Amino acid sequence: MTTTGLAPRSNIWQSRRFRDAIVAYAFILPWVIGFILFVGGPIVASFVLSFFRWKMIAPPRFYGLTHYISMVTTDELFRISIWVTFKFVIISVPVSQVLALGLALLLNQRIRGLGFWRSAFYLPAVVSGVAGSIIWVWMYHVELGIVNNGLALMGLEGRNWLYDRELVLGSLIVKSLWNVGIPMVIYLAALQGMPQQLYEAADIDGSGEVSKFFAITLPMLSPAIFFNIVMGIIASVQTFAEPYVMTGGGPDNATLFLGLHLYQNAFHYLKMGYASAMAWIMFLLIFGLTVFQFGLAGRWVYYEGGAR
Amino acid sequence: MVVGNETVPTAERLHSEAYTRPSKVRTILIGNRFQTGLLRLLVIYAVLIFSAFLFLLPFYWMVNTALKPPNQVFTLPPTWIPKPVMWSNFLTAFTIQYETDPPVYNYALNTLIVTVNGVVSTIFSSALVAYAFARLEFPGKNVIFLGILSTLMIPFAVVMVPQFIIWRYLNWLDTLWPLMIPHWFGSAWNIFLLRQFFMTIPREYDEAAYLDGASRWHIFVRIILPLSKPALAAVAVFAFVFFWNDFLGPLIILSTPENFTLTLFLANFNVAYRGTPWHLYMAAALIIILPCLVLFFFSQNAFLKGITVTDLKG
Numbered sequence: 001m002t003t004t005g006l007a008p009r010s011n012i013w014q015s016r017r018f019r020d021a022i023v024a025y026a027f028i029l030p031w032v033i034g035f036i037l038f039v040g041g042p043i044v045a046s047f048v049l050s051f052f053r054w055k056m057i058a059p060p061r062f063y064g065l066t067h068y069i070s071m072v073t074t075d076e077l078f079r080i081s082i083w084v085t086f087k088f089v090i091i092s093v094p095v096s097q098v099l100a101l102g103l104a105l106l107l108n109q110r111i112r113g114l115g116f117w118r119s120a121f122y123l124p125a126v127v128s129g130v131a132g133s134i135i136w137v138w139m140y141h142v143e144l145g146i147v148n149n150g151l152a153l154m155g156l157e158g159r160n161w162l163y164d165r166e167l168v169l170g171s172l173i174v175k176s177l178w179n180v181g182i183p184m185v186i187y188l189a190a191l192q193g194m195p196q197q198l199y200e201a202a203d204i205d206g207s208g209e210v211s212k213f214f215a216i217t218l219p220m221l222s223p224a225i226f227f228n229i230v231m232g233i234i235a236s237v238q239t240f241a242e243p244y245v246m247t248g249g250g251p252d253n254a255t256l257f258l259g260l261h262l263y264q265n266a267f268h269y270l271k272m273g274y275a276s277a278m279a280w281i282m283f284l285l286i287f288g289l290t291v292f293q294f295g296l297a298g299r300w301v302y303y304e305g306g307a308r
Numbered sequence: 309m310v311v312g313n314e315t316v317p318t319a320e321r322l323h324s325e326a327y328t329r330p331s332k333v334r335t336i337l338i339g340n341r342f343q344t345g346l347l348r349l350l351v352i353y354a355v356l357i358f359s360a361f362l363f364l365l366p367f368y369w370m371v372n373t374a375l376k377p378p379n380q381v382f383t384l385p386p387t388w389i390p391k392p393v394m395w396s397n398f399l400t401a402f403t404i405q406y407e408t409d410p411p412v413y414n415y416a417l418n419t420l421i422v423t424v425n426g427v428v429s430t431i432f433s434s435a436l437v438a439y440a441f442a443r444l445e446f447p448g449k450n451v452i453f454l455g456i457l458s459t460l461m462i463p464f465a466v467v468m469v470p471q472f473i474i475w476r477y478l479n480w481l482d483t484l485w486p487l488m489i490p491h492w493f494g495s496a497w498n499i500f501l502l503r504q505f506f507m508t509i510p511r512e513y514d515e516a517a518y519l520d521g522a523s524r525w526h527i528f529v530r531i532i533l534p535l536s537k538p539a540l541a542a543v544a545v546f547a548f549v550f551f552w553n554d555f556l557g558p559l560i561i562l563s564t565p566e567n568f569t570l571t572l573f574l575a576n577f578n579v580a581y582r583g584t585p586w587h588l589y590m591a592a593a594l595i596i597i598l599p600c601l602v603l604f605f606f607s608q609n610a611f612l613k614g615i616t617v618t619d620l621k622g
Contacts, residue, residue, distance in 0.1 A: 103359060120364055143384065266560075
């Protein structure tokens with residue numbers, strides 16, 4: 001009858017918590033390996049590489065901040081590409097959201113054939129960037145395209161949509177609007193999950209449609225709007241297939257997106273160091289715009305059940 | 309006492325007051341909470357039809373051109389309905405070969421390999437990781453999860469150059485491996501999506517199994533995965549579309565036509581054929597996007613669930 005036998009042994013190997021943790025690490029091991037090899041490692045490498053000059057033939061040479069300095073001083077194309085990308089994002093993202101929200105509101109009415117309408121608006125989103133771009137090149141064709149021929153039917157004069165430096169970015173933005181299906185479906189789901197009591201209460205108060213929209217619908221949708229804006233920024237800063245296929249960056253560099261300029265430097269001129277430096281600027285652009293959104297979010301995003 | 313039916317503002321009374329106030333005409337035209345008015349209906353359908361027309365126009369233009377005889381492609385004004393319908397364009401687009409280029413089924417095979425690998429491996433590896441974050445407790449859990457989410461902000465361009473250098477060093481450039489291996493380790497977005505879904509499965513299921521002596525692995529394979537079929541299907545469908553359509557990855561890795569995927573073939577189509585036979589170009593584009601369109605039609609629910617499973621508030 002000794003009491004010592006009853007004392008719990010604090011053997012760490014036998015504790016459930018410890019074993020659970022080991023099992024958990026085993027489960028996340030794939031991601032850890034993948035992260036080190038294909039994300040974290042490359043992030044570090046890319047950062048280091050951005051301070052080196054390396055054209056893959058001679059060994060890398062330390063270059064200091066030269067790449068970052070030459071972006072603003074000598075590489076005029078870089079400045080152009082930042083401006084083109086920025087203009088595209090600033091116009092395409094908000095317009096996409098308005099369009100997506102408008103279509104979602106429309107689909108949220110009591111309409112027949114919801115599946116058909118929803119498919120019609122969503123379908124372009126499953127078409128690849130390359131195939132979609134080619135279709136739109138053919139749509140915009142000066143003589144044979146449906147855009148100019150359609151305008152001709154209405155008695156309007158066609159334009160050279162992809163070869164006019166004033167119009168070309170707008171043409172790509174219109175093409176990007178063709179893909180609003182994904183944000184639209186997110187808005188539609190959010191609308192359908194909306195608590196009806198709020199509208200009933202507003203009805204009792206005798207509120208009109210417009211005030212209901214601004215007082216209930218928009219605030220309740222704000223998390224979805226915020227989510228879609230952030231996702232839209234991340235995707236559209238990286239726009240690549242459209243300018244690559246549709247314009248090649250032209251005419252006169254009017255659609256030289258940052259992604260395209262970076263790709264050309266890396267894989268046409270093999271300026272791996274410089275391309276890495278540009279990739280970090282691209283990251284900063286995404287990061288800056290996203291942080292800006294998060295900063296604004298406190299003012300307008302409404303989370304049901306308290307602040308987050 | 310004085311409190312009679314007349315003066316007590318019950319909820320029902322408030323309702324009926326609110327809903328009887330508008331005139332009959334207004335109700336018929338604009339509608340109320342229970343029925344949509346005629347005028348409103350007219351506007352809704354007019355806008356719907358007009359928007360759907362615009363969204364489907366590019367598809368019409370593609371199909372219309374793909375079915376035209378070559379001589380009608382260049383006539384003005386364009387023929388709005390091809391006559392005769394040239395079904396053979398599809399065959400031609402996929403059988404004519406330029407000089408030493410490989411036959412098209414070669415590109416299709418490469419795409420299929422990359423896509424199947426991508427779908428299967430990303431689902432399985434992402435589910436594994438997601439399970440740990442949904443169910444297990446371990447030091448550093450929140451920090452690591454935040455780390456996973458923050459990689460969503462890293463543009464592919466940042467990791468592209470070092471990845472390229474790794475594959476070059478391994479001498480695997482111009483093979484399909486670089487397009488397959490990175491996806492064996494889970495993707496941040498799918499991990500997030502599946503974790504959100506796993507969290508909605510009642511814990512009682514796996515706690516019961518755990519008390520019966522089942523291992524975490526068994527619980528994952530036998531309970532969590534079977535219960536998550538809708539979410540897994542959604543991830544699969546999205547992964548399929550992503551890998552089938554991927555362009556930048558194949559573009560930097562593959563250099564000889566034997567190894568090209570369909571998107572590269574399509575992007576190089578007019579180069580290979582010296583000039584642009586638009587009817588064949590559109591026929592090729594149509595066939596290449598067809599698997600994704602068909603997939604969408606047969607799995608609409610999975611698609612829509614996949615998009616909306618992410619609880620935006622959490």
